[in-house]
Amino acid sequence: MAKVLMKGNEAVGAAAIEAGCRFFFGYPITPQNEIPEYMSRELPKVGGMFVQAESEIAAINMVYGAAGAGARVMTSSSSPGISLKQEGISYLAGAELPCVIVNMMRGGPGLGGIQPSQTDYFQATRGGGNGDYRVLVLAPSDVQELVDLVIEGFDLADEYRNPVMILGDGMIGQMMEPVEFKEREKRELPPKDWATTGTNGKRKPNIINSLYLNAEDLEKHNTYLQNKYNKMREKEVRVESYNVEDADVVISAYGTTARIAKTAISKLEKEGYKVGLIRPISLFPYPYDEFNKIKDDCKGVLTVEMNTGQMLDDVRIALNGRVPTYFYGRTGGMVPTPEEIVNKVKEIYGGAK
Amino acid sequence: MEERIIIAGFGGQGVMAMGQLITYSGMIEGKKVSWLPSYGPEMRGGTANCNVIISTEPVGSPVVVEASTAIVLNKPSLDKFESAVVPGGKLFINSSLIDRKSTRDDIDVYYVPATEIANELGNPRVANMVMLGAYLEVSNTVEVESILEAFGKVFGESKAHLLPLNKEALEKGMETVKQVQTDTV
């Protein structure tokens, strides 16, 4: 198929429909409104259903209903709205329901602002709601990758019976880039024989549930969930890295910040600096092992985020004190410039190349 | 090659669409492109701007801080983005609505009476296309044919009947800039 120029948010909608998503439940919030707008326009054309819920809480619970009923379903929001959805996300994780949740992050805390941020990293990667659970978190860096990850996200959700979160920000949601919907391999997915479709008198009732009043049973359920998350850790780590083994300084950044880091790296290379990049694409599971490739005498790993240092914790866990860590972040919707990153890297070099 | 453009004006002046036309054209010509809008709580009347990057290399940051070109359609936009143009860069000013001159002497400045020309063509809304024509004539970032091809993609089938008028505006802009260029630079 030919390339088309699409806004990130619209590309999310197009990708979801391409992936077979036919149900969308949402609530307006800037900067992701083009997603529900797109879905309300396009879903009816393919026999799908868009419902504008009365709140984010209702929307995620509609997702819970639709996912339990066996549908491919999506919701989207931005930071304050994602906070409201956390109750439902916890239930989805507990009841093992597949769905895709898109968070186009904006600045916080509270109402914050509407400009891009990455301040929900902790919330996304540590579960977000109550209980010991994880959602699979994918962080696209450009609109094409956004499309690819949304499509793959639906498969991953079905494969693991787990919510998948696409963690973008206002910038990737609002920007336009060329995208191509490529032919892709059909993945072998388990049948949804657990879904509530009515028994038709032919089987025992299916029950969608996250309640285990017996402590032993709940522990068993938790152990089972953890095993599933461990399987994700084994099989679903996604990372892009560049020149990691050789670098004097390695930048670690994800999403739109990573592309800014790439601009900084090419500027630095022209000046003779040896700078690598680790760009986690899956934030849970996190590509901890990738950091083992960094040489022991690396001057430092610079984490760049649009927050005050959240992924930094994972970088430190990965390095375990082996290499110094540094951080550069902007917040409130301020986007780091390549020049700021360049200066920070030079600071780490301490003047000598 | 990397062209980094800021296009700014009042909401409703068509600055977003201008940016999209250039971006789409770049894509048609096989270049790496990105388009990033400003977005704010105001729906109408505020200032709007977009950042466009057309490059032979993959686009890193889509944010244009140091612009190779700025196209400004109103005075607040000139005030805001005049300093963003890198030395040796280009600044296109809609002189119909902006009554001051640029204070920069290290860049090429083009004064285009775009709104007046659009009014002469019978539709003030095509002032953006006049500015775009002027820009294309000077910069050659993308071909006019690509812009015409992109028109249908950006505006949709329902606006196809407006193509001739927009094409005329584009051509007027190209002609005009040849004049002003010799007058002012």
Place this chain on the structure above:
Amino acid sequence: MAIAFEKTRGLTDIPTHYCPGCTHGIIHRLVAESMEELGVLDKAIGVAPVGCSVLAYKYFNCDMHEAAHGRAPAVATGIKRVHPDNFVFTYQGDGDLASIGTAEIVHAAHRGEKISTIFVNNAIYGMTGGQMAPTTLVGQKATTAPYGRDEALAGKPIRMSEMLATIDGAKFVERVTVTTPAHIRKAKKAIKECFKVQIEGKGFGIVEVLSTCPTNWGLTPVEALRWLEKNMIPYYPLGNFKKPEEGK
């Protein structure tokens, strides 16, 4: 020998956890019998709430979801939109529906979701230990209203049926109780009528069932029934508030 009574296929054989004298058991039976008699049991998908009937998913013999507190109507919306030809119902208490879930029930009704809601109102939070509900009567004691509900502090109890009846999308609204065999028969009739509204695709329906909580009210089961009749019915009048006109 002729069979005089048989347990409905709509209930499983699992013994319920409800307190002695609680009327949830009767209401469960009426719902299950109604589904079976209307021939929708095998395509039914129910949504259980949080509260005393949190385990209802074990007792109804059909596909079930257990929802978060108050969210059953939203969950049911998701299910019904995916399976418009299935029969979808929620079973909710007064803390669930009239307090934390007011937005969800009001908007499900407002959208005219073709679902049916059984709303069990016992004027108290039962499972958590007798706290004040929005439906607790003025003067009624609760563990978070030890001096009795004070209107100045907590307002008057909320009348959900009256409120929901004002919404266009709600096509069937009736309040019943189950304190006597006659009331139980009327309750079943209302539940079946309500379910038919969904089956016939007419819109949202709700049956509010005034129910007892002998444990938290501190009364014997029989005293509780009489207390309900004496105190709740005057404030929560029984009757139909809305039904589709004949032939429509």
